[in-house]
Amino acid sequence: MTMPPQGWRKSSRSQQRTSCVEVGRVGDGAAVRDTKDRSLGYFTTTSTQWQTFLHAVKSDRFS
Known part of the structure; x- marks a missing residue:
């Protein structure tokens, strides 16, 4: 059984x-x-997917 997400937070x-x-x-x-x-x-998302997304946001890739 998969554990539910923990520590929800918003910006x-x-x-x-x-x-x-x-x-x-959730997991890693x-x-x-x-x-x-x-x-x-x-x-x-996986840890790799999340880190890739965060890097794209921080480098204004979606502007």
């Missing part, structure tokens, strides 16, 4: 907004869910 930049995503730890990767409707579930 401190989102302040009190509800149109954000939350990130939780990450889980992501929508704060507006947590009942919709979440998707998971």
Whole structure:
């Protein structure tokens, strides 16, 4: 049985907004869910996928 994500958190930049995503730890990767409707579930990534995504965001690859 797979353990559910732990330690959900959202960016401190989102302040009190509800149109954000939350990130939780799952295994050696990450889980992501929508704060507006947590009942919709979440998707998971491997550690490598998550690190690649974070690097792309930090280097403005999506601008």
